[in-house]
Amino acid sequence: MLRLAAASMAGTAIEFYDFFVYGTAAALVLGPLYFPTVSPLLGTLAAFGTFGVGFVARPLGSVLFGHIGDRHGRRPVLIVSLLLTGVATVAVGFVPVYDSIGIAAPMLLLLLRFAQGLGLGGEWGGAVLLTTEHAPAHRRVLWSSFPQLGPPLGFLLANGITLVLSATLTDAQFLSWGWRVPFWFAGVLAAAGLLLxxxxxxxxxxxxxxxxxxxxxxxxxxLARDHWRPVLLTAGALSVSYATYYTMSTWSLAYATDRLGVDRTVMLGCIMAAIALSGVITPLFALLGDxxxxxPLCLAGCAVGALWTTPMIALLHTGRPPAILLGFLGGTLAFTAVFAVIAAYLPELYAPRVRCTGAAVGYNLAGVLGGAVTPLVATAASRGDGPPWGVAVYLTAVALLSLGCFALLPETRPTGAADPADPAGECAPA
Structure with missing residues (x-):
């Protein structure tokens, strides 16, 4: 189990590194480089639009790779999805800017971002089933939380490289070629992941x-005929975690550096500290889920999210790094409570014959609702000079929607699953 879990975690870390490095670039440089003919605000919106295309592609990737996973096995999904995402990410690092090839530049970004999302849409389902379907019933959440460590690890790696480049290069060097280095590094990670x-x-x-x-x-x-209800409910239920995560990791980076004058390096450090906390507490929440x-963990996460969004936005608007970090730490507790258990929860809602498709489609539809839309809505809602209360209202509404959806979903923990006397998992659902 440890070998399987480690391989699953490493693969998701690489895939999410590829996905997150684009989000950081979209917040920092893609607007002026690929949309220079519009205002800075519209350029940021356009860059976040290409960012959102990856989320739109993810449910399509779930259907495509879910079909492969349910028809031909979970293992082929892990190989093909990693290869697709890695090639697309490296290619982004070679796309010329608008001043070189005109409108073809943002069009190429859109195409490659779509390919990234397609690959990631298949990755998650295969990775979590690799651990979930091997794990004993009484520790299923704990073992399935290993793939959930991949996103924070991938984020920290992507932003860590960007942080080093941002701190060591001049602004001109970073805009010229420095931002491309994390995309090129994805090729090394993809090769390592394929070997693993x-x-x-x-x-x-x-x-x-x-x-x-x-x-x-x-x-x-x-799935569409017999399991449409849990698919739609899980899509709505997970939206708050995506919305909170991408408010912190993507929109806030653009807002704080452009509007509040916070240093880019300082802001990246605050975000990375919050995401590092997510990696530390994920196994702890997973044990509680078992x-x-x-x-119960999901309901608690949604409730905390609904209560904390307004203080988090207020703390961000101060522009003071300690206050920003405090706000982010509260948001991290909320979304991690959900993400820590969801890799076991979603597969348990479906029969094994449609499990790869069902779990992945629900998870990635939530990405569209909470991840693709949030940076766009937040940017549009923060156009005034005062605190962006519209962002707080939006996040609170999403949290309440997710709370209601989780309330309508059943509990799936097998009876007696917390008892180590059942190591073989006889009490696991069919």
Whole structure:
């Protein structure tokens, strides 16, 4: 289990590194480099628009790679999705700017960002099922939380490289070529990830489906017919975590540096400290999920999110790094409580024959609602001179929506799963 979990975590870290490095670039440099003919505000909106395309592509990737995972196995998904995302990310680092090739420059960004999202949409489902379907019932949340450590690790790596470059290069050097270095480095990470995943075993539950001849012929059609309700509910339920995460990691970076005059390096440091906390507390929340259930942790995370968004925005608007960090730490507690248990919760809502598709589609639809839309809405809602209370209202509304959706979902913790006397997982759901 430790080897499988480590391989799953490393793969998701690489995939999310690829995805996050684009978000950082969109907040810092893509607007003036690829949309120089519009105002700075519209340039930022346009850059976040290309950022959002990746989220729109993710549900499509879930359907495509979910079909592969439910028809041909979880393992092939991990190889192909990593290769697609890695190639697209490296290619972004070579796209000429608008002044060189005109409108073709942002169009190429859109195309490559779409490919990134397509690959990441398939990655998550395969990675979490690799651990979930191998894990014993009484520790399923803990083992499945390892892939959930990938996003904070990928974010820290992406922003750490950007932070070093930002601190050591002049503004002219960073705008000229420095921002491209993290994209080129993705090629090294993708090669390492492919070597790591090449020898992973197929999951026992999928092997059993093959042995019984019970593999779904058209997983998405079956999902849409018989499981549409949990798909829609999980999409709404996870929206608050995405919205909070990308408010902190993407929109706030552009807002604080452009509007409040906070140093770029200082802001990156605040965001990285908050995301580092997420990585530390994820296993702790996962243990609570095994002990008390998945749903209570999710409901608590949504409630904290609804209560904390206004203080977080107020602290951000002060422009003082200690206050900004305090606000981010509260937001981190809220979204981590949900993300720590969701890798076990979502697969448990679906039968094994459509599990790869169902878990991935619900997870990535939430990315569209909470991740793609949030930077655009937040940028538009913060145009005035005062505190951006419109952003706080929007985040609170999303948190209440997610709270209601989780309230309508069932608890899935197997009866007796907290008892180590059931190591084989006989009480696990079918």
């Amino acid at each position: 995943r090449n020898r992973l075993p197929e999951t026992p539950e999928f092997r059993e489906l093959v042995a019984r001849g019970a593999v779904a012929r058209l997983p998405f059609a079956e 002990r008390f259930g998945r749903r």
